[in-house]
Amino acid sequence: xxxxxxxxEQATRILSYTVPFEDxxxxxxxxxxxxxxxxxxxxGRTSVAIAGVGTVATLTASGEDRFASIRQQSAALFEQLxxxxxxxxxxxxxxxxxxxxxxxxxxxxxxxxxASATFVLPRISITRIKGQYWLTLNALSENGDVEADLISExxxxxxxxxxxxxxxxxxxxxxxxxxxAKDSLSIPLKPLTDxxxxxxxxxxxxxxxxxxxxxxxxxxxxxxxxAIDPLAVLDILDAQYPDCYRFLMEFEPGNAFxxxxxxxLASVHDGEMRTMALAGSAPRxxxxxxxxxxxxELLANAKEQQEHNLVIRQIKNNLDAITQSLDVSPExxxxxxKNIQHIRTDIRGDMKAGHNVLNVVDALHPTPAVGGNPRxxxxxxxxxxxxxxxxxxxAPIGWMDANGDGEFVVGLRSGVSLDNEALLYSGxxxxxxxxxDREWDxxxxxxxxxxxxxxxxxxxxGR
Numbered sequence: 001x002x003x004x005x006x007x008x009e010q011a012t013r014i015l016s017y018t019v020p021f022e023d024x025x026x027x028x029x030x031x032x033x034x035x036x037x038x039x040x041x042x043x044g045r046t047s048v049a050i051a052g053v054g055t056v057a058t059l060t061a062s063g064e065d066r067f068a069s070i071r072q073q074s075a076a077l078f079e080q081l082x083x084x085x086x087x088x089x090x091x092x093x094x095x096x097x098x099x100x101x102x103x104x105x106x107x108x109x110x111x112x113x114x115a116s117a118t119f120v121l122p123r124i125s126i127t128r129i130k131g132q133y134w135l136t137l138n139a140l141s142e143n144g145d146v147e148a149d150l151i152s153e154x155x156x157x158x159x160x161x162x163x164x165x166x167x168x169x170x171x172x173x174x175x176x177x178x179x180x181a182k183d184s185l186s187i188p189l190k191p192l193t194d195x196x197x198x199x200x201x202x203x204x205x206x207x208x209x210x211x212x213x214x215x216x217x218x219x220x221x222x223x224x225x226x227a228i229d230p231l232a233v234l235d236i237l238d239a240q241y242p243d244c245y246r247f248l249m250e251f252e253p254g255n256a257f258x259x260x261x262x263x264x265l266a267s268v269h270d271g272e273m274r275t276m277a278l279a280g281s282a283p284r285x286x287x288x289x290x291x292x293x294x295x296x297e298l299l300a301n302a303k304e305q306q307e308h309n310l311v312i313r314q315i316k317n318n319l320d321a322i323t324q325s326l327d328v329s330p331e332x333x334x335x336x337x338k339n340i341q342h343i344r345t346d347i348r349g350d351m352k353a354g355h356n357v358l359n360v361v362d363a364l365h366p367t368p369a370v371g372g373n374p375r376x377x378x379x380x381x382x383x384x385x386x387x388x389x390x391x392x393x394x395a396p397i398g399w400m401d402a403n404g405d406g407e408f409v410v411g412l413r414s415g416v417s418l419d420n421e422a423l424l425y426s427g428x429x430x431x432x433x434x435x436x437d438r439e440w441d442x443x444x445x446x447x448x449x450x451x452x453x454x455x456x457x458x459x460x461x462g463r
Contacts, residue, residue: 012142013080014056014077014121014138015081015139015141016082016092017137017150018091019087019155019158020133020135022128024161026042026049027040029053029161030053030231030248035253036054036055036123037052037053037120037252037253039051039052039053039249039250040121040234040246040248042128043243043246046407047087047129048407050126050399052123057138059077059097059118060116063116067359069117070119070409072357077212078093078402090153091129092402092403094121095120095121095399096120096122097119097120098398099117099388101366101370101395102390103116103117109389110391110417111128111389112255113250113255114255114391116375120136128335135154135161137157139175164355173316186221186222186223187220189387192437192440195439196436201429202216203432206430207432211374211378212373212431213307214371214382215378215394215427215430216385216430217386218388219388219393219426222421224420224458225458226420227419227420228256228419228422229457232257233453234453237453240338243335245260246260247397247414249397254417255418256417257415258414260449262278263410265365265367266357266364266408268404268405271350271351273323273351274346274348275345275361275364276344276345277308277347278344278369279311280298280308280341280429282294282295282298298334298341299334307429307431308343310373311367313431315347315364315368316347322352322359322364323350323352324349324351326347328345331343339376356400356406357398357400357408361398365395366394369410369429370410370427371394391416392414394410394425394427396411413446413450415450415454424450424451427443428446
């Protein structure tokens, strides 16, 4: 039997074997392993999606240089990989994980299962690339284990997954409920009066010239009668927000960070980098006329334009050292989601030699869209004013492979759960012209995707 213990430096090598696999719901795959680490990032509109279970290797780091440390550790780990695939098109082995918003984050409370930065080489993963699915098994090589053992175990794993899916044990059908559950409770951690006071303080400091913009967040506690099932919630988000990136980070069973974010932080493939500026929000209309009016007003609003252009400028400045050139879309567009619309500008560039996706993540996080500008002062004000820890909210979530390619999103429209409780997060960009009550309404809209999905997920007996 191939060992799947946690990675140590004494391990001589790690075996990795990948084969083509049949189409399968990644959520169905994850559902078969409730007692293991479960990691997942998927967007139906993009070419790459990945889900992993179990742990062969875990990389952790903290502090200001955490991404540099993870990059160094991952290079050493990938050097120990012995890769054996039956197709030249098979994807390179991937690490899945992310980081906290604050590099000095300390685990505790509802965030007890999380570190400042954690990346995992999963025991089993399924990857979708341009419509083709791949099944990968990773394992430590110990006591004379050979490739034939790994192949035998992979074949048994593939049979087990296929059997479970066919038997309906992981079926996601029928979970898109329309009525809200009556056995749950949602409570703002702080009332509107506290929010107004916090924003008035921030706005005064903007007017005093301390800072141009700061993004402030608040939290909502959700309490259910039964344990929260993040896969059931993601199943609903999948149907309602297909253009968003759904994600799950569950390093310890029962303690999960998950959501459906609209924002791509960094994508690097074959030397090409992509990111986006996503800042400025408005509601959706009840009809096409109202919807178009809201969108037109959003694009013409001076405060929203200022916020969006500030994000673009800062992204360009932060990427200058690691890219050869940058192309910014000449005109912004509207990203329209189910209950909210945003101003979006796409940015692409060619990477300089010697840099990979983690360099982009390190350069960009946190962008002014989730932190503020100037960055150091914004982070100082966030720490001073926000009453709750952000944990992994508004932070990088994604994957990277042995080639240095990868994709990371910003952990927005999200929440963290532990047993039957969840903490949901929502934020708004604050400028000198911001109105606290209007910003409160914006955060309410941003809560709705997760809150509604959580409520609906408790109308059935699980996946």
